[in-house]
Amino acid sequence: MAQRRFLAFLILAVGAALGWYVYHAQITASKPFKLGLDLSGGTQLVYRADTSALQGGDVASSMEALRDTIERRVNLFGVAEPIVQTETAGALAGASEERLIVELPGVTDTQKAIELIGQTPVLEFRLLKEGATIPIDNSTTSLNAAFEVAAITGKNLKSAELQFQSGAGMASESVVVINFDGEGTELFADLTRDNVGRNFGIFLDGVPISVPVIREAIPNGTAVISGNFSPDLAKELARNLNYGALPVPIELISTQTVSGTLGEKAVRDGIMAGFWGVIAVALFMLIWYRLPGFIAALALSLYIVVNLILFLYIPVTLTAAGIAAFILSIGMAVDANILIFERTREELAGGKNAQDAIRDGFSRAWLSIRDSNISSMITAVILFMFGTSLIKGFALVFGIGVLVSMLTAITVSRTFLLALGLDAKTGLSRFFLSSGFFSGSTKN
């Protein structure tokens, strides 16, 4: 008994310490909760990457290069904690496609966000097919018919700079000199060596900017883009290429923007709903189940603290749906307690003493608790597998809630109840252990 009381005390002390820690971390903002875009305000852009020109093996590395490029670009504009990730949409989208997802917290002007990404040029290299002539019109079909994909892509670009070059018959011409990275230098050397005499097309945003003839192998990894640029245009091109040229073209397919004020209000409302939800459930438990109800309320507080700690350290990105899941799970978390208390009450009514009744109540209720939680877990896991980020937020919080509630109900509540060391012989403890609003006697 003393041991059990010590354990109960320990659980309480640890719970209180953790609770204080979470509170302190929020007040001092040393470790704030991660909020989704719908709560923090911001913009999410989803792009489809056109990888049709790439070979299978190149897709993954190109998508990686694409992500890095966009990330660099976004960072350049001083967006705090942007998320740039790639995703492969499977057969469920109708056709497999590569996507790029960009999340920009704090950017609530959709148009500005799109422009920020959109200014990134797409740099491609293609070889003119043998026997083909450079098409006069720049339509995609005639370009695709005349050119073939070269082994080198925009992802091999290291840097670009503006230079002035004396052209034939002109005083000087602005050109952009691009330098390839190590891999690019090798590829470019091979390519130029094997294709001397062919036309090499440098494409920007799908349009050939210049199509020089390869005169000799170029081993030093530089190429010149000359396209009758004005000095200003050449300068801008060099800058944009330096910020990052996209290895594959992208197309915007979905946007979502939530203003900061709307998000703040959602957080405030969510916290208020959570607060009153806990108070209401705790009060209900206290009034109906009395002493065990008080223990359920204690277990509930621990449940909340453990959950919040998990949210901070997994970490879970909280969305409005996630907050809803958490509040819902508070209501469900006491279910295990209710099952146990109802069972304990029955065992008491059957004439057992308090300690045995509590023990048997727990073991009898366990099967029901396990079964019911399995069905909730099934839902949570499937939602997590198939949900959008919004639904994943719900499923993760819900799933964590189900697991933690099982833990707190079967360990914490049990320890507390047994630590009280009640015997149900005296009228008072019988009153405390029974339930209902009016009488101390047990029914049935």
Added chain:
Amino acid sequence: MFIIKNRNIFFVLTSLVVAAAIASIAVFGLHPSIDFTGGTLAQVTYTEGRPNPEALQASLDAAGFEGYSLREANTSDYILRAQTLTPAQRDSLPNTLSIGGANPATVASLTDIGPTIGVELRNKSILAIALVLLCIMLFIAFAFRKVSKPVTSWIYGSMAIVGLVHNIIITLGFFALLGYLTGAQIDTLFVTAILTVLGFSIHDTIVVFDRVRENLAVNHERNRKEDFAETAGRSLGQTFVRSINTSLTVLITLAILYWIGPESTRDFSLTLLVGIIAGTYSSLFLATPLLVTIEKARGHKK
């Protein structure tokens, strides 16, 4: 147990409510949101009073919007539903919504979903619902694999599923009505609510059935002869308070979430509220009484 004794009254009541729900679905229909169809959803807040709908419509028409819908929200907001924006439309959206700057407006939220994402979300939702149903059926089959007398385990399973169908119909019927009243549409959050209701209500039913099973086993052990209706009634009585209390605590939190929680989850909490009431009702007043009716019918045949 009065529920078992008066089960036919409750069956009639249940049938009436289900009929009303089906009528609601048939009359009002269920409208998929842009999550599934692709399109644009924008909430606009007018800082200096919102313009009248005609003026805003004229402005939208001029910007080339077609087949859109406008709905008033809060006191100074409009909610615009339209097809996927063209780049030009997106570019000029602030100008269009503020009617050329005459009515200062801020876009509180803007969601623009392309058709391919819509198709993907729809397929994923269908797959998720199918998987949850399948897993729940497997789970029921597993949970009741050992019961055979006097009703076989597959009848327990079937009745649990009848309860689930009831819950889904009621929730859908309610949502059709809600859609008619407030313009609520079926979105991914709604699908989530339905699946959560499925998970929650099956557990409610299982708790009651578990008790029936346990009491049958005890009767068998002690060689006690008891009518199945008696056993079922007794089991219901023993789990009744638990069922109501568990649902109550969940309903309390959902009601609070509905009243003071974030606006974006309001329809969601309301859907859950209705679904969980239906779920609790069906496990107490539909699934278990049906067991008794079936047992009696089979008994007569023998």
